[in-house]
Amino acid sequence: MAGQTLYDKLWSRHLVKERDDGTALIYIDRHLLHEVTSPQAFEGLRLAGRKPWRLDTNLATPDHNVPTTLKERAEGNAGIVDSVSRIQVETLDDNCTSFGIEEFRINDARQGIVHVVGPEQGATQPGMTVVCGDSHTATHGAFGALAHGIGTSEVEHVLATQCLIQQKMKNMQVRVEGELGLGVTAKDIVLAVIGKIGTAGGTGYAIEFAGSAIRELSMEGRMTICNMAIEAGARVGLVAVDETTVEYLRRRPFAPSEEYWDAAVADWRELVSDGDADFDKVVELDAAAIEPQVTWGTSPEMVAGVGAQVPDPAAAGDETVQKGVSRALEYMGLYSGQQITDIRLDKVFIGSCTNSRIEDLREAAKVAKGRKVADTIQLAMVVPGSGLVKRQAEEEGLDKIFLEAGFEWREPGCSMCLAMNADKLGAGEHCASTSNRNFEGRQGFGGRTHLVSPAMAAAAAIAGHFVDVRDFGAERAANDDSQVQEA
Amino acid sequence: MRQFDRHQGLVAPMDRANVDTDLIIPKQFLKSIKRTGFGPNLFDELRYLDEGYPGQDVANRPLNPDFVLNQSRYQGASVLLARRNFGCGSSREHAPWALEDFGFRVIIAPSFADIFFNNAFKNGLLLITFDEATVDRLFQEAEAEEGYRLDVDLESQQIITPHGETLTFEVDSFRKQCLLEGLDDIGLTLKDADAIADFEQRHRQARPWLFRQAG
Numbered sequence: 001m002a003g004q005t006l007y008d009k010l011w012s013r014h015l016v017k018e019r020d021d022g023t024a025l026i027y028i029d030r031h032l033l034h035e036v037t038s039p040q041a042f043e044g045l046r047l048a049g050r051k052p053w054r055l056d057t058n059l060a061t062p063d064h065n066v067p068t069t070l071k072e073r074a075e076g077n078a079g080i081v082d083s084v085s086r087i088q089v090e091t092l093d094d095n096c097t098s099f100g101i102e103e104f105r106i107n108d109a110r111q112g113i114v115h116v117v118g119p120e121q122g123a124t125q126p127g128m129t130v131v132c133g134d135s136h137t138a139t140h141g142a143f144g145a146l147a148h149g150i151g152t153s154e155v156e157h158v159l160a161t162q163c164l165i166q167q168k169m170k171n172m173q174v175r176v177e178g179e180l181g182l183g184v185t186a187k188d189i190v191l192a193v194i195g196k197i198g199t200a201g202g203t204g205y206a207i208e209f210a211g212s213a214i215r216e217l218s219m220e221g222r223m224t225i226c227n228m229a230i231e232a233g234a235r236v237g238l239v240a241v242d243e244t245t246v247e248y249l250r251r252r253p254f255a256p257s258e259e260y261w262d263a264a265v266a267d268w269r270e271l272v273s274d275g276d277a278d279f280d281k282v283v284e285l286d287a288a289a290i291e292p293q294v295t296w297g298t299s300p301e302m303v304a305g306v307g308a309q310v311p312d313p314a315a316a317g318d319e320t321v322q323k324g325v326s327r328a329l330e331y332m333g334l335y336s337g338q339q340i341t342d343i344r345l346d347k348v349f350i351g352s353c354t355n356s357r358i359e360d361l362r363e364a365a366k367v368a369k370g371r372k373v374a375d376t377i378q379l380a381m382v383v384p385g386s387g388l389v390k391r392q393a394e395e396e397g398l399d400k401i402f403l404e405a406g407f408e409w410r411e412p413g414c415s416m417c418l419a420m421n422a423d424k425l426g427a428g429e430h431c432a433s434t435s436n437r438n439f440e441g442r443q444g445f446g447g448r449t450h451l452v453s454p455a456m457a458a459a460a461a462i463a464g465h466f467v468d469v470r471d472f473g474a475e476r477a478a479n480d481d482s483q484v485q486e487a
Numbered sequence: 488m489r490q491f492d493r494h495q496g497l498v499a500p501m502d503r504a505n506v507d508t509d510l511i512i513p514k515q516f517l518k519s520i521k522r523t524g525f526g527p528n529l530f531d532e533l534r535y536l537d538e539g540y541p542g543q544d545v546a547n548r549p550l551n552p553d554f555v556l557n558q559s560r561y562q563g564a565s566v567l568l569a570r571r572n573f574g575c576g577s578s579r580e581h582a583p584w585a586l587e588d589f590g591f592r593v594i595i596a597p598s599f600a601d602i603f604f605n606n607a608f609k610n611g612l613l614l615i616t617f618d619e620a621t622v623d624r625l626f627q628e629a630e631a632e633e634g635y636r637l638d639v640d641l642e643s644q645q646i647i648t649p650h651g652e653t654l655t656f657e658v659d660s661f662r663k664q665c666l667l668e669g670l671d672d673i674g675l676t677l678k679d680a681d682a683i684a685d686f687e688q689r690h691r692q693a694r695p696w697l698f699r700q701a702g
Contacts, residue, residue, distance in 0.1 A: 016686040017679055021661040025679060027567065027686055029697050037579065039520035044549055046675070054687075055698040065518065084518040084541050089518050128697065135602055142574040151580035151606035152522075153672075161676045163683055165661070197503055200572040203601055235601050256696035264696045299505050320504045368514060411616075418577075420514045427538075439509040445538040 003274025006238050007172045008205040010146035010271070014129050016117040016163055026209035028158050029128040030145075032114045033060035033101070036420070037133030041299060042095040052099055053162040059123050060096050061104040062089045063113045064420045068383050068410035069326045076107050078226055091251035099159075112386020112412040115139040115280040115353035119223065120388055122252025124243045127269035136353045136436065138229040142222035142236040143245055144271035146206075150465040166290040169236060170280040173273075175211040183470040185223035185363065187355060187434065187453035189213065189285070191293035195303040197283055199309035202234030205281065208273060209239050213287035220359035221249040228436050231300040236433040238441055250346045292469055294340050295438045295451040297328035302438070304458070331440055333428065334446050340468050343450065346381040348373075348461040349443070350407075350454050351422035352417035354384030355434035358392050364434075365398040367458035367469065369375045373406035374464030381408040381423070383415040389481065407461065419444045433458040490669030494592045495638045496565030498629045501555055507604060508568060512585040516541055526579055526588030530556065548596030560633050568625055570597040574603025583607040586613070593639050597622045608662045611662060615656045618678035641666060 009427050015076075016025040023186040045051070052058065065085035072079035078088035089106065089165030095101035106111040110117065115136050118124040130140040130147035132154040140147035153354070154164055175194055192293070194201075207229050214222065222239045229237025239245075246265055247256045256264040302325070304311070312338065329335065334343065350356070359385065373380045382402050384390035390412055393399055399409045417435035418421040419442070425431050427446025434457050438449040452460065459469040516528045518541055519545075527545045534557060536549040556564065567586070573596040574582060583606045587593070591620045594607070595615045609613050617625070628648065629635040638647040641663060646654045665672060676683075691698050 017577065017682050019661070021664070022659060023661045025683070027683070027690060036517050040522045040580075043520070048671075050673070053683075071661075082518070088518050088520055125697070127694070133578060133580075135576065139493065149578035149602055151578055151583075151602060153580060153606065153609040157673050157676065159682075160673045161683060163679075164685070165672060165676065167659070178617055197576055200598060200600070203598065230576075230602075233572070233600060245575075254699070260696040264694070267694060299507075322505050323502070418509075418514050420517065429524075437507075437576060438511065439507045441513055441532045442509050445532065467695070 002278040003276040005277040005279060006121055006240055006271055007142060007169065007171055010127065010129070010279070011168055013127065014146065023165050023167055025163045026129060027163055030118070030130040031058045031158050032130065032132035032137070033051040033058060033092070033119050033155070034064060034114045034132070034134065035062045035088045036064045036151050038095065038155055039088065039091045041133070041159060042099065044156040050160045052159045055100050056103045056150065057162065060092060060101055061111050061114055061117050062092050064097055064414045064418065065089050065210070066106055067421055068371060068413050068415045068423055070411060072106065073411040075362070081422065087204070087359060093472065100375055106333065107186045109387040109391065112389065113353045113356060113414055115227065115391060116357060116385030119143065120252070120386055121437065122175060122249050122255035124257065126245060126271050131164065133412065135230045136227050138235060138237045139223050139227040139353060141218060141226040141236055142231070142266065144241040146236065151233050155187060160323055165481050169206045171278070172202060172205040172207045172281040173279040174209050174282065174285070176285045176287050176457070177211040177214040178207065178213060180213055180287045180290065182457055184290055184292055185455060186217055186224040188290050188293045190225045191295065191300065191303045191451060191471070192285060192290045193283070194232045194300045195293070196225065196285065197232055199231060199299050199301045200233040201266045201377065202229060202232040205234050206236035206238060207232065207234040208275070209237060214239060217243065218359055219244060219355040223357065224354055228300070231436055238256055241268045247271065292456050294456065294466055296332065296334060298326070298331055298440050299323065299324070300437055300451060301437060302328055303451070306340050308340055309367040310334045310336050310338040310340065310381070315407045341468070342431060344376065344465045345432050345460055346378050347425060347431040348377060348457050349416045349433040349435065350381065350382030350457050351385070352435035353385065353414070354436045356383060356389065357413055358389050358401050360434065361389070361393050362396070364454040364458040367407040367455050367472065368407065368462065369401050371405055371462045373461045376464040377461055379408065380406060380461040381410055381416070383410045384411050384412050405462070407414060414483045416443050418442060432457045432466070488665065488669050491592065491611055491613055491641055492667040493640045493642070494565065496592060497561065497563055498566045498568050498635050498637055499555055499561040500565035500568040500626050500629045502570065502626065504570040505572045505575055507577055508574055508582040511574070511582040512579065513539070515539070517579055517581050523588060524585055524591070525585035529585040530554070563590070565590050566593045566595065566637050566639070567591050568629055569594055570624070571597045573617070574692070575600040576605070578602045578654065580606045580610070583610040583612055588610055593637070595622065595625065600630050602701050604675055608666065610664065611669070613634060613639065615646070615667060617654065617656065621654065687691040
């Protein structure tokens with residue numbers, strides 16, 4: 001008999017019951033909540049007279065609607081200018097209070113984007129099932145946890161029963177072997193994967209990311225990759241447990257106590273795919289061949305290396321795909337044959353559950369240090385993923401680097417990734433964004449999003465258009481003095 | 488949940504692949520804490536020429552005449568014909584809420600995104616997958632013939648076209664039963680409360696660190 005994949009192991013560890021109709025009840029260990037997808041679930045519980053099955057699995061924080069400007073944040077919920085947004089955050093507070101759920105409120109130092117907060121607190125652990133009413137819950141799979149997004153009906157279902165009704169997914173392995181080039185990051189890997197398999201390539205699969213290039217990544221990098229598994233259509237992204245995972249979790253507030261630590265670590269080390277495990281599909285990428293990636297269209301699969309040109313719709317596959325590419329180019333205001341590096345930008349956003357962790361900010365700061373944001377950029381903003389990321393970045397002096405370069409340094413939240421708060425693009429504006437979705441209107445009505453890594457976003461802010469961060473680094477070494485003098 | 492057994496309805500063809508849930512219902516409408524009232528803002532950025540905001544009276548907003556659902560021949564449509572990977576992106580259940588509130592009962596496409604697929608069934612929508620060639624043919628017929636209606640019968644898993652052609656579709660038995668009976672699946676799961684409690688006890692013994700009070 002073939003061995004088990006990591007996904008198979010996680011599935012069988014949480015299988016409560018297989019039912020005759022082909023579905024299964026799967027037990028949920030961690031349930032993360034935010035203000036947008038939970039109010040109707042709490043209301044449903046109330047209407048049915050139900051109570052949460054188990055309180056200590058739940059952890060909540062507001063993130064989507066919170067303002068990121070210091071002045072507004074200083075006022076707490078009262079600082080949320082849009083009353084509809086404010087009511088949503090207040091509703092989360094009220095629900096958590098009345099049901100007894102732990103919440104990091106708007107100005108708690110531990111508040112932040114739910115997918116940054118969970119791992120940072122050690123509330124995400126290997127071997128757990130982790131769910132949240134948010135598709136980017138795939139992020140937590142970086143820890144060898146079975147994590148995926150759910151809808152609001154399922155949020156209510158988990159609250160009431162601690163279980164979900166599931167059907168087993170298929171197994172896909174994405175192997176990335178070899179060494180990444182200098183300046184090429186986890187974000188570039190995952191964009192290249194999506195470019196290769198498409199936005200529906202992972203539908204129905206749990207994707208395990210494996211290979212030497214993945215093993216070399218920090219937990220932050222692994223989270224960036226698993227975060228965007230959903231952009232390849234896969235609800236679940238996974239990375240096997242290793243020393244990097246264990247070391248990340250040591251002494252985190254929600255991590256296993258001293259008493260259980262050794263037993264937990266021994267248990268976690270089993271969370272790897274067996275050598276003889278069968279995958280339904282295997283995709284291979286050569287890390288050394290991956291260039292810094294930039295999306296040019298309105299779907300994450302519409303992506304190219306920075307040295308490429310905007311493609312020709314006529315060469316883009318079947319009629320449906322061709323229409324999609326034509327429509328995307330029209331929406332984005334680009335033409336086929338245009339160099340990616342000739343795309344001029346209006347705004348730059350460094351943040352989101354994909355790229356707002358300390359390592360992301362360090363990478364961007366490295367590029368920004370001693371330089372200036374181009375005059376043509378209207379707004380370049382850095383939004384840390386949590387209050388604790390912000391604090392650490394400030395201890396390392398990153399805030400000063402960004403501020404001196406002309407970036408705005410903001411308070412934590414989802415911000416312009418989806419523009420539910422006041423941070424948004426105007427119609428027609430091009431934005432270099434470290435977020436995860438370049439859909440039409442995602443960052444604001446008529447806004448044009450280009451997904452890139454933090455280093456590429458910072459370099460684009462300095463140049464005013466896309467540049468290959470690898471050349472930029474070299475150029476920088478030669479011109480360092482003049483840059484500083486200009487500053 | 489709203490029950491579904493048989494539905495006859497006008498078909499609206501939306502010829503666009505990878506329709507994401509941001510497109511189905513833009514983010515500003517997710518601020519609502521209710522489950523209803525999303526219909527007027529379904530496909531907001533495609534339907535209207537201006538930018539919409541929550542709580543607005545949509546009656547006076549400029550309509551996009553090119554958008555399929557604004558064309559007079561598709562008024563009252565309740566069967567949406569779509570392209571591959573419909574419903575990709577965000578997990579927002581506001582997307583099926585908006586489709587249902589607008590009046591759709593059935594969506595037919597070559598493929599759907601996983602989370603959307605799941606959410607839709609929980610809100611009484613029937614999602615049907617056919618191969619690309621069949622979907623292409625339905626597109627051609629729906630675009631060519633005004634008043635093109637489909638008769639969808641869940642019990643027999645069949646669709647009858649205006650030409651009398653019968654198409655058989657797949658649906659998994661759990662979702663089918665929930666739709667046919669309009670079942671509340673939380674109530675259903677709670678019938679297994681003892682099995683859940685037993686599992687939980689074993690789980691706690693094997694991995695006590697997963698239970699915070701125990702740690």
